Amino acid sequence: MRKICVVITARASYSRIKTVLQAIQAHPQLDLQIVVAGSALISKFGNILPQLEAENLPVSAIISNLLDTESSTASAKTTGLAIIELATFFANHRPDVVVTVADRFETIATAIAAINMNIPLAHIQGGEVTGNIDDRIRNSISQLADLHFTATRQARTRLMGMGLPAQKVYCTGCPSIDLVRQHRHIDFDPYKMYGGIGARPDLNKPYLVVLQHPVTTEIIHSKWQIVCTLRALATLGMPVVWFWPNADPGTDGTAQGIRAFREANPGLPFHYFKHMESDHFIQLLKNSACLVGNSSVGIRECSALGVPAVNIGSRQRGRERGSNVVDCIPDADAIVAAVKQQLAHGHYPPVAIYGDGDAGVRIADRLATVPFILKKHLLPS
Amino acid sequence: MRKICVVITARASYSRIKTVLQAIQAHPQLDLQIVVAGSALISKFGNILPQLEAENLPVSAIISNLLDTESSTASAKTTGLAIIELATFFANHRPDVVVTVADRFETIATAIAAINMNIPLAHIQGGEVTGNIDDRIRNSISQLADLHFTATRQARTRLMGMGLPAQKVYCTGCPSIDLVRQHRHIDFDPYKMYGGIGARPDLNKPYLVVLQHPVTTEIIHSKWQIVCTLRALATLGMPVVWFWPNADPGTDGTAQGIRAFREANPGLPFHYFKHMESDHFIQLLKNSACLVGNSSVGIRECSALGVPAVNIGSRQRGRERGSNVVDCIPDADAIVAAVKQQLAHGHYPPVAIYGDGDAGVRIADRLATVPFILKKHLLPS
Amino acid sequence: MRKICVVITARASYSRIKTVLQAIQAHPQLDLQIVVAGSALISKFGNILPQLEAENLPVSAIISNLLDTESSTASAKTTGLAIIELATFFANHRPDVVVTVADRFETIATAIAAINMNIPLAHIQGGEVTGNIDDRIRNSISQLADLHFTATRQARTRLMGMGLPAQKVYCTGCPSIDLVRQHRHIDFDPYKMYGGIGARPDLNKPYLVVLQHPVTTEIIHSKWQIVCTLRALATLGMPVVWFWPNADPGTDGTAQGIRAFREANPGLPFHYFKHMESDHFIQLLKNSACLVGNSSVGIRECSALGVPAVNIGSRQRGRERGSNVVDCIPDADAIVAAVKQQLAHGHYPPVAIYGDGDAGVRIADRLATVPFILKKHLLPS
Amino acid sequence: MRKICVVITARASYSRIKTVLQAIQAHPQLDLQIVVAGSALISKFGNILPQLEAENLPVSAIISNLLDTESSTASAKTTGLAIIELATFFANHRPDVVVTVADRFETIATAIAAINMNIPLAHIQGGEVTGNIDDRIRNSISQLADLHFTATRQARTRLMGMGLPAQKVYCTGCPSIDLVRQHRHIDFDPYKMYGGIGARPDLNKPYLVVLQHPVTTEIIHSKWQIVCTLRALATLGMPVVWFWPNADPGTDGTAQGIRAFREANPGLPFHYFKHMESDHFIQLLKNSACLVGNSSVGIRECSALGVPAVNIGSRQRGRERGSNVVDCIPDADAIVAAVKQQLAHGHYPPVAIYGDGDAGVRIADRLATVPFILKKHLLPS
CATH class of the missing domain: 3.40.50.2000 (Glycogen Phosphorylase B;)
Incomplete structure (x- = not known):
């Protein structure tokens, strides 16, 4: 059983990764650890705990680290706190892989804590271009990660162009698109x-x-x-x-x-x-x-x-x-x-640039089977 | 006067950047802020404060952030603390550019604090390949930085290959080589x-x-x-x-x-x-x-x-x-x-792969003159 | 010149200590260091920076440490961050005395940072009883402090009853009452x-x-x-x-x-x-x-x-x-x-239980003249 | 079942509290949570994890927070980090009572985290006098605590003199004395x-x-x-x-x-x-x-x-x-x-000033039965 730790720091990230969480939980060889932190714990930004409970996705730990957003130092300090506390979580729960998603400023905290502790890091949604500061953070995380799940083929190509090894970069589609296929009409008030x-x-x-x-x-x-x-x-x-x-x-x-x-x-x-x-x-x-x-x-x-x-x-x-x-x-x-x-x-015909709806299952399968490069070199005999 | 903040977190980094510090201090359009942190403050790892004083390089602030090195979480937490405290330094001293050097695990803290606070980041010694975990951290910092000073031509080419804009990547040589040219015999006990x-x-x-x-x-x-x-x-x-x-x-x-x-x-x-x-x-x-x-x-x-x-x-x-x-x-x-x-x-003839001895001055000149891309877009008139 | 550092973490504390700040600034033997932190930096709770500027009270440093208030851990973490960052301020600015005021949850951070660094601590408004959790924090700070300025005689008696030495507990009146005497009519809209x-x-x-x-x-x-x-x-x-x-x-x-x-x-x-x-x-x-x-x-x-x-x-x-x-x-x-x-x-005749209006000047005088017990014992000759 | 969290931050504290841990573990109405932090995790200061394992005392979490001891800010920052991370532990594991011991500088971290989160705090070894800075920290913690277990009668009297309520201060003897009674000869090399x-x-x-x-x-x-x-x-x-x-x-x-x-x-x-x-x-x-x-x-x-x-x-x-x-x-x-x-x-006859050997059991019994004052006042009907 590989222990897969997914760190969620914002409501938006949860939506993007929900089908991955479900697929990891359903996978016989994976053990899911969910850590909820940052604005994902705060009502005014959309506390996701009730939703996780409703979906039967058990939370391993909550980590409150969001500084009051008005300060110019708030995002840096929120990131610093996250690194400190995630390190403690990783030391106590010893995940085999840590999964981080996209490009929010605090996402890099997950990457740094994992890297510093020699835990393989998987990144979802790398290789995209949005033309702002998020690009830097996204690419920076890609450089730290061991395993990459991209939403588009073009994103995969871009990551390989940045020097990342092809056998570690998978185009799986974006898990957020998985959610899109099922819906039709408004069935709630x-x-x-x-x-x-x-x-x-x-x-x-x-x-x-x-x-x-x-x-x-x-x-x-x-x-x-x-x-x-x-x-x-x-x-x-x-x-x-x-x-x-x-x-x-x-x-x-x-x-x-x-x-x-x-x-x-x-x-x-x-x-x-x-x-x-x-x-x-x-x-x-x-x-x-x-x-x-x-x-x-x-x-x-x-x-x-x-x-x-x-x-x-x-x-x-x-x-x-x-x-x-x-x-x-x-x-x-x-x-x-x-x-x-x-x-x-009016409406357009749907296209599958960002995924065909099976990203979650594909990612869970890879997490279960990818051989991680041994970081600890063998001694000469 | 541009305020240039250089963060030094280890004795080794100080040696690598010493001629840059001297050149910034000597430059009429630059104002030098030195922050000393991490192992660079600890006697057993080589406290650099006496040396900075001997060189008349004034220290703007010291930040103790080194956790006891035995713990597996120590480097992650040392990084997290550095981000938190550097954010406070940047908020109080408002540098125009932050300079970070090489690829130590805590170097990325400087990068993250600067990026989160919208302060342009210059990185020295990017684009090299050493074949270990440092490569990831070095490349990750390169992705965050606005301005790059490489030691070798090959390093510059590698950074551009990773998608960084040519006009922001300068091959200046490595400042540590600047120190090498002056020395001949052992004149101390x-x-x-x-x-x-x-x-x-x-x-x-x-x-x-x-x-x-x-x-x-x-x-x-x-x-x-x-x-x-x-x-x-x-x-x-x-x-x-x-x-x-x-x-x-x-x-x-x-x-x-x-x-x-x-x-x-x-x-x-x-x-x-x-x-x-x-x-x-x-x-x-x-x-x-x-x-x-x-x-x-x-x-x-x-x-x-x-x-x-x-x-x-x-x-x-x-x-x-x-x-x-x-x-x-x-x-x-x-x-x-x-x-x-x-x-x-026996000894070999010297070669200039890593610099010709003028890296410090070249870097200071660039820091004084490079136009930083306006991060704050103008409003439509 | 004694360097007196006053840490202000909330708008309410600023009002309570304003005349002390003015008296320290005016005192020829005192050098004032103001640190502003916590909710005192946040607009929605009443950012005090503009007011300090208007009063010509220069700020030595700002420290953003307020976590989003919704979390049950927010006040603990806000306190922890304050200790970490105040320690850095004290290490860099080396105050001779640190002054803290009253009983807010984050006030104890100032006390702990000072005590851990062997800096004498003065506490204003100790010895009062309000009948809630604040009593514990207030008394806890009193036990840490070296010097006490109480608002009332009864508060002074109470502190001595807790074992604090009489020669270190002064009844000066409360500085917030200093502000009351000057005012008559509403002269603003x-x-x-x-x-x-x-x-x-x-x-x-x-x-x-x-x-x-x-x-x-x-x-x-x-x-x-x-x-x-x-x-x-x-x-x-x-x-x-x-x-x-x-x-x-x-x-x-x-x-x-x-x-x-x-x-x-x-x-x-x-x-x-x-x-x-x-x-x-x-x-x-x-x-x-x-x-x-x-x-x-x-x-x-x-x-x-x-x-x-x-x-x-x-x-x-x-x-x-x-x-x-x-x-x-x-x-x-x-x-x-x-x-x-x-x-x-209708209105009552004024009484002077909490001070006669000269608390600020009295406190500044004491801070300038009180001999601090040498913490570092002399060696046997 | 009351959940009792004991935070151990140094080898010395572990020895002092070992029989309490054993008595809590053996008590049918108590559920033991052990948190190990600070120097108690570091080999050179005597890592206690192997000993806890040998005694079948399971550890709920480890928290590395010890900064390199050379820095003048190390103890303050170690305390600050402990508060931040203990708050997260308390939020995730929700103890009914938190137990802290004696007077080390980082002990107050446990007290502050508990107090800020409205968790009742029990303190062991309050009310003693050692004539140095530890007195302040010990008394400061006593002022924060809800429940007190003293080693001596005189210590109990002293706490009551400081204003603490008699019904919350128990003289149980010191748990470290419990260990003394069993031993006779040296049975190991x-x-x-x-x-x-x-x-x-x-x-x-x-x-x-x-x-x-x-x-x-x-x-x-x-x-x-x-x-x-x-x-x-x-x-x-x-x-x-x-x-x-x-x-x-x-x-x-x-x-x-x-x-x-x-x-x-x-x-x-x-x-x-x-x-x-x-x-x-x-x-x-x-x-x-x-x-x-x-x-x-x-x-x-x-x-x-x-x-x-x-x-x-x-x-x-x-x-x-x-x-x-x-x-x-x-x-x-x-x-x-x-x-x-x-x-x-030569040797003296033993005396029982600091306890008769049953402190651990007595403390566990009190922790199981003491009615904690409701901190949350009832609404008027």
Whole structure:
């Protein structure tokens, strides 16, 4: 039995890795250790513990390490704390492999703790290009990892170009796409189940979904950028289901922008959710007229769903995309034009750039069978 | 005035970067901030504070973060603490650029703290290949850095191959080579100045220098490997100047091996130093008959000095080398044979693979003039 | 010149120690080092940096250490981080005395860092009794401190009863009372200057001030308790100036209670401030009809001002008090009755239980002149 | 079942609490959680893990937190790290009571983590007086604790005098005395079992035992003080069994003193042990002619054994003692005279000041039955 430790530090990462967790748990030769840390433990960013419990995914340990997000040092210190405490977890629970996902600033903590303790590291979603600071962190983790599971063929090629050995880089597809295939209609009442504030538009009529995060290198502009989007959607006047941003630095600017605009524009048909279980989110997404914002969801999940996406600004720059995406700059007029173009077009045929729906099972199989290079060299006899 | 912060976490890194510090301090447009941390503060690993004071290099802050090296979590926690405390230093002293050097496990802490706080990061000695876990850490830091100063042309080419932009990668030569050019004869009494224990061989007659570190991925073999070298040199019976290993995990195994061998073999002509000011070390090295061990010194400094080197085991695997290096496995007989071969050959003509002696000045000039890419995108007008 | 380091970890502590800072800065034999940490750096809890700048009190260092307050481990980890980083500050800035104030959970961090580094520790506001967990922390700090400045004679007697040496315990009065003497009328527009939300009652007519914090040992009841007070004040219908609670665990419950009540009761004549410069706060307090809540302000400042106070619940249990205080349980009816009783009585004559207004100067004088017991014993000759 | 978490941070603390651990483990209503941290994990200070395994005492978690002891900030940072990581342990394992022992600098970490998380804290060995910085830490912990188990009646009285409630302070005797009663003769070969270095005196003839720690407030004098003792014992010329000091700051001075003296005086009949299992240590102690040094063992265990003790210097100042103790200043002549006086007297009759041998069972019983004051107040109905 190999012990596989998966560290989850944000709600978004959980959604990306859920089918991997399920496949590891179901695998006869794997023993799953889940560590939950960072914003994944905090209600306002979407505490995932209730959801893990609902899915019968047992948590081995929780590690609170999120500093108050306002400080410029918060993300560095959150990362430092995570390394310290993950080292203790690894020393006590001795996983055979540690799995980390994607490119969040605190993801590198998992990698560093594992590397320093000579534990093989598997990385999911390496080799992609998004054109911002996340690229550096993602590539940096790829350089530390022993085993790579990429979402796309192009990502695999890119990793090998960076010098990583071909026999350690597998294109498995992205586990987040696994979740997309099962869903069809909205089978729950989002307002009743998740509360939130604002108007409660009828979701049987055309509506937009918004998911816009602050851009890490543009902290001071967070407020301004969110206001552009708010103005554009106010101009359009369509019903909007708006999801609160996650815990990056700059969140507060985005949050302030939304709050101020709401107070100044009370009658708009916008509803705001803090977070939503990923299955439910995919339902809402699949049935929407268009996704607006700068989340990778517009490029990844929406390509598999065929949902039109308006991608604003630089955050997803360089990411491989299907024909369902229209890019625009963070400007109210540009956003209005792009959304109108997408509404005129309607849904697209789904494509499989980011996976065919079996990534979780493929990754678990590899974790069970890949021979790890012996790090401890043999002595001469 | 650009504020340039250089973080030094080990005596070895100080020697490598000393001429850069001097060149930054002398530069009219640069303001130098030195942070000393980790083993560079601990006497038994070679506290560098007295040396910095002697060189009139003022220290902006000291950060004690070294955990007791015996624990398997020590290096991870040392890294985590460094990130936390460097973030506070950066928040209070607001450097314009942070400089980090080489590939030690705690070097990545400097990189992560800087990146998380949107401070441009310069990395010295990226792009090399040594064939062990250090490669991962070195490449990982390269992926995080904004600006790269390589020791060799081949290293520059390798970084560009990894996707880093050519205009941000400069081949400057290695600053540690800058120190090599000035030295000729031994102008100090090493026994009087640095104490140490053991025999006190006459350094006017042929002697060997030993510098052997534990190999990170072979912690349990540290003791065994050092004993091979000890046995080989006991067989040879030549005078030896032996330098104590630095603070990697596994140090204790190496140290135990040396202590036990010494007690069991009391009459050998070996002298043991804990550390030595780098200028003095270079003098001893230049006048030695051969360097034995697994330090990069055998490959880098010795190539510039023309000193023969016997390089034992896997630690420097893959590093570019001149004809002055003979490689051998960690086996007493093999070491004896390799040393005899080098003694028979004698000194080599110096070569400039790792630099021509002006790296410090070149790096300072670049730090003063390179335009950093604006991380904060402009707003649309 | 003695270097005196004062560590401030919360807005409330700053107000309590402001006149001490001014007196140290003005003292010819003292050199002031201010460290700002914890919630005192975070906007939502009242960032004190702008105020320190306005008062020309230079900050030697900022240390961000506040973990997200929702986690049950947040206060412990905030304390642990503070110890780590304060140790580094003390090692780099070598204060002769460290000053800590009162009884907040993170205050003990300052004490432990100083004690571990053999730096004399002065504690302000020891020896009081408030009847909750704060008593333990306060007494624990008193046991660590070398020098004690108490607010009341009774507090001094209590410390000596705990075994502390009489010659190290001075009754100086509380520095927060120093601020009270200068103020008369409201000379600023609070709504313009501090924003806030809600109604904007005319402050020339009678109004109440509310300051209610969560009780540390009653986290789960925070929401319930704040609702009692909200209901009582809604019943009374008088204008209310309400101050947001500070960063104790449980804050979120209190905040949620206030937000929910506000949404459900939109027309009430309540105005909510997040924080206010202490001089301004004292003006508002002095001119109010009555203070309501569980803050020590009702007992300390209000006794010196003669302002009636309704003290709710257990938080101030055991604290010495003047006749201006009416206690009541956290029950809406009880609160209504107590406020009515105070309104019927009107203002009280000021009393000097907690100080005569010269505490800051007295403390600075002692810090300059007290001979610290030599901790390093002399060698036998 | 109450879950009782005992945190052990040093070998010395383990010996003091071993019978408590056994009694908790044997108790039908108690569930034992052992956390091992700090120097108790490090070989050179006496790693206790093998001993816990041998005693069938399962370890719930190990937490490496010991910084390299040379730094002046090491003890503060070790304490800070302990708080952070213990908070995570408590959050994950939810003990009903946390037990901490005595007065080491890092002991307070356990107390602070527990207090901040509203977990009842039991403290063993409060209320004693030793006349140094440890008094402050011990009293500080007593002020934080909910439940107190004292070694002596006088200690209980002292705690109540400090304001602690009588019904929460139990005089149980010291658990370290429990170990003393069972032992008679030396039934093992200490040289074979524990190695060590130096001469190997015949332990059937009269010998001395030495246990001398650096004094926290006298770091710079550590080396000098140990040399006094070394000289005195060299003068006496009797066989000596010498135990290496533990991990306080200043250890290095003591260690250097011993090493230098050994090299300069090679023929002395002294044997040096790094550590010894406590049962074995008690055997050696019981059969010795006299204990020399500044350890509490001379006052506590030796009083119960009737072994003469020469107590040097200030470290145990103020500690209750029996007639078996002769005090002297750290001066070679004074030590010689005191040892001669004790040798002339011979063994003393045992006395029960520090316990009658049933402390462990008594403490476990109390932990199982004491009603903890509800920290969470009830709501008004």
